Amino acid sequence: MRLALRIAAAALSAASVLASAQELKSKVVPVKVTDRVWFVQGQPGMASAANEGYNSNAGFVVTDEGVVVIDALGSPALGEALLAAIRKVTPKPVKRVIVTHYHADHFYGLAPFRKAGADIWAHVGAREYFTSGDAERRRIQRARDLFPWVTDTTPLLEADRWLEGDARFVLGGKPFEIQHFGPAHSPEDLVIVVPDEGVVFSGDILFTGRIPYVGEADSKSWLARIDRLIALKPRLMVTGHGEVSKDPSKDLVLTRDYLLFLRQAMGKAVEDFVPFEEAYKRTDWSRYSALPAFEAANRVNAYGTYLLMEKESLAR
Template sequence: MNILLRCIRDLKIALLINAIFFSLCFAQNVRVKNDPAGVLLKPIQVAPHTYFVQGRAELGSSQNQNFISNAGFVITPKGVVVIDALGSPVLAQKLIKEISKLTNQKIIAVVVTHYHADHVYGLQEFKKIGAKVYAQGEGRNYLSSETAKQRLIASRVDFAPWVNDQTKLLPADTWIDKQLKLNIGGVEFFISRVGPAHAPEDLLVYIPSEEVLFAGDLVFRGRIPFVGNADSKGWLKALD
C-alpha cells in the first residue's frame, strides 16, 4: 500500500512539473510570437504630465529593434505631444500603445529633435494616426542627401525585419527656422534651434509648466556620443 501511495505521489509531482514546464514554454512562445525581439518600452514619469522611454546604451541591431535613443511625450488637455519618433516603425507602434494606456487623448504632434535614423524611422506610424510633424529646416538637406538614402538601405539589412522596404523617410509638416512656440491645451512648448551641434538641425523643446527640457542628442549619459557630422564648437556652445 505504501509503495502504491508513493507511486501516486511521485506521479502527481511529475505531472505538476510537466504542467509548469509546458506553461512556461507556452508563455515563452506567446511572447516570442507577439514580440520576437522581446523589446519592451516602459514610460517613466518625470513631471506631472511628462514621460519618456529610455533606449538601450548599445549599437542598433535587429535584436534591439534599433531602440537606442529616448523619446518623450507630454499629455495636455487637448492632445499628446511626442518628442522624437524612435528608430523603427515597430518601436513607434509600441510607444503609441503605451501612450494609449495612460490617456485617451490623441497624439497630435511630433517634434523631431534632429534627423538621425534612431529618432525618425518611426515617424510614419505617427503620421498614420494624424500627428503633425515639426522639425528644423536643415533637416530637408538630410532628407535629400545620398547619406540618408544609403543609411536607409543599410538599415533595411542591419535592422531587418523591423526596418524594411516599407520604412520611409518623411519630411516635417512644419519646418522651423529659429524658434517656435506651440500652445496646446494651455501648455506652452518653446522649440529652439541650437544646431549645428550634434547635428545641423538640432532642436531643444522646453515645457515651462512641467519644468522639463528635451535636449535630443546634445546630452549623452553612460555612453560615448555619436559624432558623425557634428560641429564640436557649436555643440559646446549649445550646452552652455
C-alpha cells in the same frame, strides 16, 4: 491630407510585412518624469539586431487637449510600441510630433503617428538630408543591420511643418518653447522646453551614461551649445539616450569633456602632422573605454574629429 495618410499607411504596411511575423522583444515602457511628462528609455549602446534598434529615447507631454510627442524611435514597429505606450497613459489624441533631429534612431518610427493624424514638426535644416542621398544610404545600412525591423521600404517621412528658427505654441493651456540649437550633434538640432514643468528635451546634444555619437558633427559648435543648455537651468532633462538627468549641469560634463578630449587629442595630431591611424593608436582612451557604445562609436568619432581639426587648421 487624406492622400498623405493613405500613402503613409500603405508604406507602413509594406514595411511591416516581415516584422509582423515577429514580436518586438523590447519593452517600450512609459516612465513618469512629472505629472504631465513621460519618456521611454532605449537600451545602452548603438542600434543593433540584438536590441531591435531600440537604443534611443522618446518623450511625450500630456495636455488637456492632446499629446505632444518628442521623437518617434528607430523603426515603424518601435513607433507603434511608443504609440501603444502613450495610450496606456492617456486616451487623448497625439496632436504633434516634434523631431529633435533627423537621425534614423529618432524618426524612423514616424509613420504610425502620421497615420494617427499627428502633425510632424522639425527644423528646416534637415530637408537637405532627403535630397543629398544620405537618407537612402542610411536606410540601406539600417536595413542590413536591423532587418526585419527596418527594410528597404521603411518610410522616411518629412515634416509637415519645417521650422526656420525658434517657435512657441500653447496646447491645452500648456506652453512649449522650441529652440534651434544646431549645428551641434546635427545641423537641425531642436531643444524643447516645457517651462511650467521645469523639463527640457535635449535630443542628442546630451547623452547620459554613454559615449555620444559624434561622426561628422561640428564639435566646436556643439560645445558652445552645451553651455547654452546649462544656462537654461532646467530641473530635469530628458536626453536622446540614457536616463533622465536630474542634475543636467553635472551630466553635461561627460559629453562636454569627451568632446574636448577628442578635439585636443586629434588637434594635437593634426598640428604635429601625425597620421590618423598612428594618432588613434597613441591616444590613451582608458577614461572612456568602459562606457557603452565606445567600441562602436569611438573610432568613427575620432576620425570625424581629426578631419574637422584639419579643416579648422586650414581655415586659420
